[in-house]
Amino acid sequence: MAGAVTTPTTTTTTTTTNNLASCGFNAVATSTSQPITSPNYPNDYPNNVDCTWTITASDGMRVQLNLIILVTERNYDYLTISSDGSQLVRLSGSHSNKIYRSTGSTLTLAFTSDGSVSRSGFNATFVEYQHVATTTTAALTCGFNAVATSTSQLITSPNYPNNYPNNANCTWTITASDGMRIQLNLHRFKTERNYDYLTVRD
Numbered sequence: 001m002a003g004a005v006t007t008p009t010t011t012t013t014t015t016t017t018n019n020l021a022s023c024g025f026n027a028v029a030t031s032t033s034q035p036i037t038s039p040n041y042p043n044d045y046p047n048n049v050d051c052t053w054t055i056t057a058s059d060g061m062r063v064q065l066n067l068i069i070l071v072t073e074r075n076y077d078y079l080t081i082s083s084d085g086s087q088l089v090r091l092s093g094s095h096s097n098k099i100y101r102s103t104g105s106t107l108t109l110a111f112t113s114d115g116s117v118s119r120s121g122f123n124a125t126f127v128e129y130q131h132v133a134t135t136t137t138a139a140l141t142c143g144f145n146a147v148a149t150s151t152s153q154l155i156t157s158p159n160y161p162n163n164y165p166n167n168a169n170c171t172w173t174i175t176a177s178d179g180m181r182i183q184l185n186l187h188r189f190k191t192e193r194n195y196d197y198l199t200v201r202d
């Protein structure tokens, strides 16, 4: 790669990838998702990079990073995510669909590669979010009891396709007629990972 100078091309990403040694940017998280990727993504990142991105949220807000995918040379090339001076996670190898949130107003990403072997790197977005302290608000109870028939019936979370409310606790009990069983087809499913659950029990 020594000395290869090419005309910068216009891309849809905001990442400038012409410098091999250092990269990254400072940005303010807003309510609109913004992209953040390793240099050259989705092509292989260069060797010997040391990139730092510092993402800041406005007063009272925090930063959420949605890591769509990360593929690096395991144990040699790392993405380190920190918040307000404390490391949250250090990733290498293959990871996908992870969410990381700042503990204060700042989230810092550092991406480093060693001198040989590179992969596609990472593709993520960042957005601000409002941290809501755990409070005891009235829980929403919902759900229904129904009998399964030969005709499909629809079950959705409250407000679907809009976001479901916080503190919801819904139970649906579906019964089949004698000698019959019930088939549940899950068409779409999207929740806050590790915090909001759908449990199916027999």
Ligand SMILES: [Ca+2]
Residues within 6 Å of the ligand: 073, 076, 077, 113, 114, 115, 116, 117, 118
């Ligand atoms: Ca490497």
